[in-house]
Amino acid sequence: MTGKKKSAQASIEAMYRVFTVPEAPESTLSRIDQNISRNLAGFLQEHIVAVERDLSEVEKNFADSAIPEKPVFVSEQAQFLLDKLVANSVHTASPAFIGHMTSALPYFMLPLSKIMIALNQNLVKTETSKAFTPMERQVLGMIHRLVYQQDGSFYRKWMHDPRHALGAMCSGGTVANLTALWVARNRAFPAEGSFRGLHEEGLFRALKYYGYEGAAIVVSKRGHYSLRKAADVLGLGRDALVPVDTDDNNCIQTDALRDKCLELQKQKIKVMAICGVAGTTETGNVDPLDAMADIAREFGAHFHVDAAWGGPTLFSRTYRHLLRGIEKADSVTFDAHKQLYVPMGVGLVVFKDPSLASAVEHHAQYIIRKGSRDLGSTTLEGSRPGMSMLIHSGLKILAREGYEILIDQGIEKAKSFAQMIDEQPDFELITRPELNILTYRYCPEIAQQALAVADELQAEKINTCLSRITKFIQKTQRERGKAFVSRTRLEPARYFHFPCIVFRVVLANPLTTAEILEDILKEQRELSGEKGIADEINILNQMANAVLKQNQKEAKHA
Amino acid sequence: MTGKKKSAQASIEAMYRVFTVPEAPESTLSRIDQNISRNLAGFLQEHIVAVERDLSEVEKNFADSAIPEKPVFVSEQAQFLLDKLVANSVHTASPAFIGHMTSALPYFMLPLSKIMIALNQNLVKTETSKAFTPMERQVLGMIHRLVYQQDGSFYRKWMHDPRHALGAMCSGGTVANLTALWVARNRAFPAEGSFRGLHEEGLFRALKYYGYEGAAIVVSKRGHYSLRKAADVLGLGRDALVPVDTDDNNCIQTDALRDKCLELQKQKIKVMAICGVAGTTETGNVDPLDAMADIAREFGAHFHVDAAWGGPTLFSRTYRHLLRGIEKADSVTFDAHKQLYVPMGVGLVVFKDPSLASAVEHHAQYIIRKGSRDLGSTTLEGSRPGMSMLIHSGLKILAREGYEILIDQGIEKAKSFAQMIDEQPDFELITRPELNILTYRYCPEIAQQALAVADELQAEKINTCLSRITKFIQKTQRERGKAFVSRTRLEPARYFHFPCIVFRVVLANPLTTAEILEDILKEQRELSGEKGIADEINILNQMANAVLKQNQKEAKHA
Structure with missing residues (x-):
């Protein structure tokens, strides 16, 4: 050689x-x-x-x-x-990392993930997944049953039926929501007479054939941004994501929802889907699903529930009732890498009616042939890993009881933390937790007193100042690396709906203790005393003083 | 208690x-x-x-x-x-499992995956991913450079620019193709005058405003089924995926492509995208990308290349030329869980122009705020795992040279296997490998002789019979569990384009040896002698004999 x-x-x-x-x-x-x-x-x-x-x-x-x-x-x-x-x-597993929806994982998930990766199955077709396909069908069945509570014979009939799927496994909640709305859109404009259906002929001809000027997805303004993205992807345009006002608890106003639907109807815009939120991303609130389901029926709209966050609340006998009406949904999104405590990269959507998924069925010559058990024919994604194995193991090893404990503990911890915040004179709770998410901010006592009597313009000024302080504290705390809360912008009714930046806390990590939460507040208070924000704090105090003084004056005059 | x-x-x-x-x-x-x-x-x-x-x-x-x-x-x-x-x-890592695109993985992928899962980062935003975001940006930059070969200053300018992304990491090729076509669709109907763009107002108004009757994606009929799915998801309808005939090598006919585009234009249908295929799923052929790029420019269409399979051919100095013209593509899909040898669940799309991704930009209040480095603002998916770490490690540990060896070996192995099939009198090569994929079937010598002289009707009958035999052998071999080839349906020109079921072989596993390939043929030959298919084989022989006899008679008469 x-x-x-x-x-x-x-x-x-x-x-x-x-x-x-x-x-x-x-x-x-x-x-x-x-x-x-x-x-x-x-x-x-x-x-x-x-x-x-x-x-x-x-x-x-x-x-x-x-x-x-x-x-x-x-x-x-x-x-x-x-x-x-x-x-x-980022130390996402840290019990002091309470800013996002990523938690510590049960220990067994790690070696199980290794098995999954070593096997390197591809769920698109049984030829590359074999037993993983029935296992995934079982997982979809189990979550379907958790939501819809059909009887055993229903699942015996449908769970493994090769021509049907009770849901679709996805890489996460965004694809799950998109899949649900894809189904909804195709079903809203089905084949009829000379029209071969939106799925074949497209949206343009569909609207022309059915005599509409557009199609809309209606959701509370607290809906997840993935819904707007879905409206864009699906060709409806972002305008088609129609937001509805919420009440003081960040839940959709059902009167406003019906009004909006009527208005759309008048404009010849088809209400293609109404989305309920079961656990808003920012505040963890649950829409009145039961009433929404009725409105959806009234307008012949697909009723989708985005329970990416709150879905697992159904495990809890104590809190399950918060999601009343979810069983009326045509489709429901769950995220497994959130409160099913599975590693990043898996969500799912379940369909009430086993025939729904057929609205988005695709076949090919070399795989997912008609009549095969392949799950790839009704998923948006093609090749997919065997992540459902981790959900399967979670459902077996933690079981309903285990998940119930996790859910109950999280909600109760959120309630205690809210109380803790209420008890601090220099912190202000912005949204009270319904599930395990709450928002609050650092707000010195004098500013709270001033806000209590401020008019709209005064409140706006104080809140602008407070938002800057909140942003500083949140960023600095993150950079220091001991703890992390996230931030978002809300429009509290009590402040004339003016946008305020607030801390957002998600209490899903079972290792987060009351001491850790106390320390987080303590650090935030300390940060408010730092040089970098001293000017802003001074301005805040001056403004608050001025407002209080003026108010006292006016009170005397009155 | x-x-x-x-x-x-x-x-x-x-x-x-x-x-x-x-x-x-x-x-x-x-x-x-x-x-x-x-x-x-x-x-x-x-x-x-x-x-x-x-x-x-x-x-x-x-x-x-x-x-x-x-x-x-x-x-x-x-x-x-x-x-x-x-x-x-399924033993997807087995060297005798040559039916699908799943291979053995380099050993280091396993412990690295464990680190990835243990860290449980979420790439949607830097708050939950930190260094993973620059790393992912680097991976996108590296693949971008592999395709587009811009100079260092280009990457210094764009790779880490918070307002741009050179591509989007996805769960796989399907989402990558969908993302590319989503970008193409939104850019085909941009904001202009009173129209705020398709992304805001939707497809219906976009077509009305621009005066079109529809929008089409044009691709060879060998294009992956994910493109048809994308046409459906994007609201264009499956009809909008317009297939173009291929030549005998399964490559798009550029004349037919231009004719099709002209025809669409006449019908007032916007040619929104032309897709080239770099490695067809069934036969591993590469479209004439260079010529297609010119046609795309001529019609003002987005030029996308689906290189989910063949992209890594660019690592090979010997075979890189097969993809000539790919650098003219506006977007290119790569699958990492295919020929980058990364575990299941990751693909990506790169964009020639760094501003392209902005066509699908989405923001939210609590994450992916404007101006952040968060990669989530331009991905279809939301929460995503740190799979790019595995691509990063593959690119470092195998390096260009390592991937070149894998590519070259695969292609050369496919050529030897084709030769091996050619040399067997009772096997028929259906498509000769251009990359590392080929198709063939079991076809007794007498049947081959008969097909050589058969008229269309006779050939149809013989091929129908051969398809049943092929299907039997493929299924039985899979069930026996020693080896696995897949099957698909092709329309060979030499058989009057009649659909024939064929074996499909993908030679990407470096552990597959010539002996294993010989054994596979041997087992297939043995299976052809089994009872379960004996009747069919008898019919085939009779038909072939009859055709040959008739042919001899006619030859005498002539």
Whole structure:
């Protein structure tokens, strides 16, 4: 062999080894692997740096746009990932990380995920998934039953029926919502007479054939942004996502909903779907689903419930009633990587009527042929991993009782935290928790007193100031790395619906304790005393004083 | 404490343990975990049963639709999964599993996946992903550069620019194609004058405003079914996916493409996108991308290339030229869980022009705010896992050279297998490999001789018979569990475009050897001699004999 040929042969052999020889037990990667298995919390604690680095700093480690020509050693890449990626990742499992919907995971999820990845099944078709397909159908059946509570014979008939699917597994809630609305849209304009259906002929001809000027999805203004995205993707346009006002508890006003539907009807716009929210992303409130279902029926609209967050509340005998009416929904979105405590990347939608999914059925010659059990014929996605195995295991190992405890504990913790905030003179609860989400802000006593008597213009000024302070505290706390709350913008009725930035807290991590919550408030109070925000605090105090003084004056005059 | 309270407290503590105490090293799950780390191939070999069980049998293990009330032990569920799920899963990593696009994975992917899952980042926003966001941006940049080969300054300017994204990470190729066409659709009908753009006002008003009767996506008839699905989802209707005839090599006929576009134009249908295929799913052929790009420009259409399969061919200095013209595409789809050898569940689309993604930009109040670096503002999906870490590691550890070897080996293996088939008198190659995919069938010599002289009606009868035989052999071979080829339906020009069922082979697993391929042919030949298909084989022989006899007679007469 020539030198060139020899080196080519050596490269090929090296490549072969990459696929056949496991990492040696003492290799960097194996050590990390074992470390994670033995003590995940310790691993995360040790490797994730607490203090946030500026992203522009972090970007320097990921600046090269050229794919390297020559391989680097696995150990080198492993060390790089530890130092540059893991170190600067977010400790989403931390009990003080209560700003988003990502929690600690049950321990068994980790080794189970490894099995899933090792098996590398593809759920699009049974040829690459075999038993994973019936398992996924069972998971869809179980969640369907949790929502719709049909009897055993219903599931015996439909769960494994190759021509039907009780739902669709998705990569997350966004695709689940999109899938539901895709079904709704296609069903709103079915084949009739010479018209072969929207799914074949498209929206333009559908509206012309049925004599409409447009089609709308109606939802409370607290609906998730994925619904607006779905309106865009589906070709309806973002205008077609019609928001309805909410009451003081962030729940849709049913009168306003009916009025809006009537108005749309008059404009010859088809109310294609009404969406109820079971756990708004920002405030965790649940729409009056029962009443919404009736309105949907009245207007012949598909009734979808986005229960991405709140769905698992159905596990709780104590709080299940909050979702009353969900069983009337034509479709319901669940996110598994939220309150089913499964790793990132899986959600699902269930359909009340097993025939619904057929509205979006697609086939191909080499897979998902007609009559096959393949689940790929009614999912938006094609190739998909076996994540349902993790849901299956959660439902078995935690069981209804386990999930009930998680739900109940979260809601009760939120209630205690709300009370804790109420008891602090310098914090203001903005939205009281219905589920396990609440919002609040730092608001010195004097500002609260001033707001209580302020007119609209005065309140606007004080709130603008408070929003700046809230933003500063939230950002700085995140950067310090001990704790994390998120922030959003709400329009509290008591402040003339003026947009206010608030802290948002999600209490789904079972490891979050009352002490941690107390510490978070304490740190926030301390941050309000920092130099960086001192000017703003001064202005706030002056404004509040002025408002109070003027108010006293007016009171005397009166 | 009362008994009830005590038991409640015990349940809560048990729940707490699930989140804090790792599986004991000697637990069933830990043993599986270690087993997989040490000897994945052995684990799969040992636990996956070779002989296929009927799915209706397997379904019995997944028949209960009720979520269990009481928790089961982790070990119990682990054992259940081993016995009922793993045992009846598909050995996708097997070198004899050459029917689909799922291969063995490099060993390091497994421990790396574990790190990814342990970190449980959410890429929708930097608040839940930090360094993962720049890393993902780098991955998008690297693939962008592989395709478009812009210079370093281009990437320094755009790769980490918070207001732009060079692409979108997705759960797979279907969502990648959908995202590209979503961008194309919105850009085909932009805001102008009083019209606020399709993304706001929807397709109906867009077509009315611009004076069109419809919008079409034009692609060869070998295009992936996800494109038809996208046409449906996007509200264009499946009719809007306009197929164009292919030549004998399954590549689009550019003359026919131009004619089709002219025809659409005449019908006042906007040619919204032209899609080139770089690696057709069924036959692995590459469209003439360069010529297609010119036609797309001529009609002002978005040019998308679906390189879900063939994209990584760009790593190969030898075969890169097959994709000439891909750099003219406005968008290109890559699947990472195919020829980037990453576990199931990740694909991506890159955009030539960094501003393209803005056509589908969405924002919300609590995340992906304007000006943030959050990648979630331009992805179809919301919450997403950090799968790009696995692509990053593949690109570093295998590097360009490693991927080149994999690509080159696959293509060369396909060529040798084609030759092997050519040399067998009783097998017929249907499509010659351009990349690493080919199709063929079992076809006794006499049948081949008869087909060579048969008229259309005779050929139809013989091919119908051969299709039944092919289907039998494919199904039986799969059920026996030693090897797996897939099947599809093609319309070979030499058989008057009559639909024929053929074996389809994908040679991407580096562990597949010539011996394995020989064995597959051998088993198929043996299966053709089985009782279950004997009648069909007899009929075939009779038909072939009759055709040959008649032909001889006619030859004499002539």
